[in-house]
Amino acid sequence: MISLPEPKAHVLAKREEIIAGLRPLVPESGVIAEALRLRPYETDGLSAYRQPPMAVVLPETTEQLAAVLKYLHSHDVRVIPRGAGTSLSGGALPLADAVVVGMMRMNRILEIDYADRLAVVQAGVTNLGITAAMQADGFFYAPDPSSQLACMIGGNVGMNSGGAHCLKYGVTANNLLGLKIVTIEGDILDIGGAHLDAAGYDWLGLLTGSEGQLAMVSEVTVRILRAAEGQRAMLAAFRSNEVAGACVDRIIGSGIIPVALEFMDRPAIHACEAFAHAGYPLDAEAMLIIEVEGSVAEQDELLDRIRAMCAEFDPISLKVSQSAEESAAIWKGRKGAFGAVGRISPDYLCMDGTIPTSRLPDVLARIGEMSDSYGLKVANIFHAGDGNLHPLIMFDANDPESFHSAEQFGADILKLCVEVGGCLTGEHGVGVEKRDLMGVQFTETELTQQRLIKSAFDPGWLLNPAKVFPLLAA
Amino acid sequence: MSAPPDEAGIADAIREAAGRGEPLAIEGFASKRGMLRPVQAAATLSTRNLTGITLYSPRELILSARAGTPLAEIEAALAEHNQHLIAEPPDLSGLFGEPVAQSWGGVVATNLSGPRRIAWGAMRDHVMGIRAVNGRGEVIRSGGRVLKNVTGLDLAKLLTGSHGTLGVLTEITVKVLPAPEGTGSLVIRGLDATAGVAALAAALGSPFGVSGAAWLPAWAAAGVPALGEGSATVIRMEEFPSSVTYRLGRLVGDLAAFGASAMLDDAASRAVWSAIGRVDPLRPEAGEAVWLVSTRPSRGPALLAASESAGARGFLDWGGGRIWLAGPGSEALHRAIGAAVRAQGGTWTLMRAPAPLRTAVDVVPAEAPALAVITRRVKASLDPAGVLNPGRLYAGL
Numbered sequence: 001m002i003s004l005p006e007p008k009a010h011v012l013a014k015r016e017e018i019i020a021g022l023r024p025l026v027p028e029s030g031v032i033a034e035a036l037r038l039r040p041y042e043t044d045g046l047s048a049y050r051q052p053p054m055a056v057v058l059p060e061t062t063e064q065l066a067a068v069l070k071y072l073h074s075h076d077v078r079v080i081p082r083g084a085g086t087s088l089s090g091g092a093l094p095l096a097d098a099v100v101v102g103m104m105r106m107n108r109i110l111e112i113d114y115a116d117r118l119a120v121v122q123a124g125v126t127n128l129g130i131t132a133a134m135q136a137d138g139f140f141y142a143p144d145p146s147s148q149l150a151c152m153i154g155g156n157v158g159m160n161s162g163g164a165h166c167l168k169y170g171v172t173a174n175n176l177l178g179l180k181i182v183t184i185e186g187d188i189l190d191i192g193g194a195h196l197d198a199a200g201y202d203w204l205g206l207l208t209g210s211e212g213q214l215a216m217v218s219e220v221t222v223r224i225l226r227a228a229e230g231q232r233a234m235l236a237a238f239r240s241n242e243v244a245g246a247c248v249d250r251i252i253g254s255g256i257i258p259v260a261l262e263f264m265d266r267p268a269i270h271a272c273e274a275f276a277h278a279g280y281p282l283d284a285e286a287m288l289i290i291e292v293e294g295s296v297a298e299q300d301e302l303l304d305r306i307r308a309m310c311a312e313f314d315p316i317s318l319k320v321s322q323s324a325e326e327s328a329a330i331w332k333g334r335k336g337a338f339g340a341v342g343r344i345s346p347d348y349l350c351m352d353g354t355i356p357t358s359r360l361p362d363v364l365a366r367i368g369e370m371s372d373s374y375g376l377k378v379a380n381i382f383h384a385g386d387g388n389l390h391p392l393i394m395f396d397a398n399d400p401e402s403f404h405s406a407e408q409f410g411a412d413i414l415k416l417c418v419e420v421g422g423c424l425t426g427e428h429g430v431g432v433e434k435r436d437l438m439g440v441q442f443t444e445t446e447l448t449q450q451r452l453i454k455s456a457f458d459p460g461w462l463l464n465p466a467k468v469f470p471l472l473a474a
Numbered sequence: 475m476s477a478p479p480d481e482a483g484i485a486d487a488i489r490e491a492a493g494r495g496e497p498l499a500i501e502g503f504a505s506k507r508g509m510l511r512p513v514q515a516a517a518t519l520s521t522r523n524l525t526g527i528t529l530y531s532p533r534e535l536i537l538s539a540r541a542g543t544p545l546a547e548i549e550a551a552l553a554e555h556n557q558h559l560i561a562e563p564p565d566l567s568g569l570f571g572e573p574v575a576q577s578w579g580g581v582v583a584t585n586l587s588g589p590r591r592i593a594w595g596a597m598r599d600h601v602m603g604i605r606a607v608n609g610r611g612e613v614i615r616s617g618g619r620v621l622k623n624v625t626g627l628d629l630a631k632l633l634t635g636s637h638g639t640l641g642v643l644t645e646i647t648v649k650v651l652p653a654p655e656g657t658g659s660l661v662i663r664g665l666d667a668t669a670g671v672a673a674l675a676a677a678l679g680s681p682f683g684v685s686g687a688a689w690l691p692a693w694a695a696a697g698v699p700a701l702g703e704g705s706a707t708v709i710r711m712e713e714f715p716s717s718v719t720y721r722l723g724r725l726v727g728d729l730a731a732f733g734a735s736a737m738l739d740d741a742a743s744r745a746v747w748s749a750i751g752r753v754d755p756l757r758p759e760a761g762e763a764v765w766l767v768s769t770r771p772s773r774g775p776a777l778l779a780a781s782e783s784a785g786a787r788g789f790l791d792w793g794g795g796r797i798w799l800a801g802p803g804s805e806a807l808h809r810a811i812g813a814a815v816r817a818q819g820g821t822w823t824l825m826r827a828p829a830p831l832r833t834a835v836d837v838v839p840a841e842a843p844a845l846a847v848i849t850r851r852v853k854a855s856l857d858p859a860g861v862l863n864p865g866r867l868y869a870g871l
Contacts, residue, residue, distance in 0.1 A: 201867075209627075454627070
């Protein structure tokens with residue numbers, strides 16, 4: 001279990017005063033302090049950890065957010081930024097003496113400009129909400145995390161979220177133009193804007209993926225893209241993980257970059273098929289979902305070339321989607337993978353390490369060995385083109401022994417990722433979950449440097465405490 | 475000049491300089507020394523002897539090289555495997571005088587990208603990992619050699635484009651991509667800037683994946699072979715050859731309202747976009763200054779017009795959002811351009827200017843006061859003694 005810092009006694013002692021001081025800063029109903037109504041905020045997507053906050057405050061404008069942060073800063077109160085609470089790494093886990101600042105009421109799309117290919121949205125707009133607002137006109141916002149129906153763009157910025165299509169379109173950091181941020185001291189700052197590549201330091205790049213350690217985001221200017229003429233997926237099923245991995249290498253090495261290239265192992269295929277009925281091959285050890293874009297003729301040409309390459313690897317089956325409906329079914333299985341695993345196991349931990357793609361086969365083999373030795377099942381689903389693994393470790397949260405083993409198993413997988421030249425987290429963030437593993441990837445000097453930069457933005461360490469950085473001895 | 479043979483030597487040199495409180499000018503091959511503000515430092519520290527590609531895995535789309543590796547060596551190694559640097563970093567030796575090779579560290583430290591940036595991202599978008607030495611002489615790594623990594627604060631992005639003021643890059647790892655099999659362009663002649671940018675916006679807003687979108691006034695187009703008479707609105711496609719043909723064909727139809735299009739074949743297209751990337755059309759005279767402006771694309775024409783009425787001339791890239799400007803190296807023009815950018819929104823960089831001007835004026839826009847406070851703290855966290863390229867980006871920092 002992760003240790004959390006002691007609550008500040010002087011803050012807890014002034015709980016009523018602090019709550020009363022927050023009330024005038026936001027519209028009525030914007031401050032939540034009753035125990036029962038705090039319950040929904042006690043955890044996020046990493047539900048094994050729970051801790052109700054002292055209070056929740058829900059600003060509706062940037063100015064209100066600034067007033068709230070300024071007030072909390074002046075009272076030395078810790079702040080937990082929260083979007084939809086979908087973090088899989090405990091990025092929105094509260095502390096007992098902290099105030100959760102929830103962004104869900106800042107959910108307006110402020111501007112969409114097709115000529116300049118950008119949209120300005122408040123932090124509480126959902127990821128899919130951005131695309132939904134422009135889809136009819138043929139545009140979209142590219143990063144597409146699996147949680148996109150619920151997760152909010154502010155959280156995407158905080159975690160530098162990825163998705164299934166970042167092999168071609170990049171992650172959140174590659175699709176932002178500007179941010180409006182509020183510092184812990186309550187200053188409102190514009191970072192970047194409607195243009196590319198700010199002169200001066202790349203604050204936009206530093207803030208993206210900073211997990212709420214540096215500032216809170218209130219508005220985001222995103223790049224939007226015109227969708228390709230069409231896209232189509234195909235399934236390729238193989239007799240072993242090694243063969244499927246070699247096929248991924250072959251495709252990338254040929255000069256074709258599919259818009260998505262997803263890998264599922266046998267347990268994942270079975271879980272997803274039972275959920276989505278997408279026609280996944282149940283006799284396969286490994287399966288690839290490969291998607292290409294372009295006109296119908298271009299799709300045909302690319303899929304012909306990919307199919308010929310797959311055929312070199314003795315596939316069990318190759319199936320090219322014949323319609324938009326078939327492609328949608330293929331993606332339904334993949335995007336519903338976490339829920340699908342949830343149907344066959346009471347609980348699961350979703351890991352998120354990244355490895356060099358050349359190490360896929362041996363890393364999967366070692367995960368298999370660990371699965372046997374821990375006695376816990378694991379399903380592997382990942383973005384094969386970029387080596388971002390998502391092993392889902394199945395366990396029973398009612399059995400403390402099982403949870404403990406699952407955490408150990410997960411830590412071993414992440415250490416393996418670093419050992420083979422990869423990293424602890426590809427897109428879910430460090431949060432509380434991987435905080436104590438940071439020393440595996442970074443030297444103490446490197447962590448100190450990162451802490452100093454955090455201190456430059458947040459000298460009192462009030463923003464999203466106990467995340468990202470291992471706790472320092474008091 | 476000190477040019478240690480390895481990272482440890484760089485670290486020693488910085489630690490010693492910090493101990494003495496003596497500033498260092500940080501350079502690779504000094505090809506872009508003329509950018510921004512001159513560094514006042516008695517000593518120069520060069521990364522030129524940190525050479526060599528340390529990792530290239532074409533199937534993993536990843537390349538690492540030490541900071542002093544010549545850019546040309548990296549491009550040649552990629553070309554052998556039909557891959558390329560995604561951001562198309564430009565050769566600006568034409569702007570900065572004698573042709574000098576660019577170092578890998580310098581390309582990343584200046585975050586300069588070419589025409590393809592509009593579609594595929596800047597240098598900073600593809601930096602996957604760095605090794606660097608901070609102002610305390612400590613080696614720090616950020617990111618790594620994998621394509622997706624959100625572990626810890628992204629110092630790789632912070633140091634990319636920091637012009638050697640926050641740390642000295644010693645090794646940089648980037649994502650690379652297969653080079654397109656074919657390229658081609660279409661040119662619409664005779665449009666004014668506003669119509670040209672509207673045509674570029676229509677092309678960039680099409681489903682066809684345009685990877686270059688520039689507008690050149692007649693005087694600028696005249697110096698580029700194949701662009702011919704009149705202003706040129708140029709749109710590039712990079713794809714499989716059959717797709718280049720198909721997609722350019724579709725664009726000709728979609729853009730018919732803007733006028734007749736001429737096609738540039740693969741060779742002509744490559745030549746035109748190299749020239750645009752090198753900023754050849756600008757042809758600044760000796761003593762003239764050059765500014766690089768980034769703005770909202772639809773504001774490009776108004777910003778260009780305002781700069782022209784103040785005495786500058788320029789052309790547009792990135793669909794109108796990037797403006798290369800040249801003109802007299804005077805403080806009056808410099809301030810007028812700064813004011814024009816403020817009015818339209820965006821940012822600017824003083825790319826080159828006579829030494830007295832670039833010593834005296836801001837070389838990038840000043841930050842808002844509350845941000846400037848954070849900037850000073852971040853600089854102090856990385857370079858407490860202030861020895862790394864002091865003043866290059868912000869006066870007194």
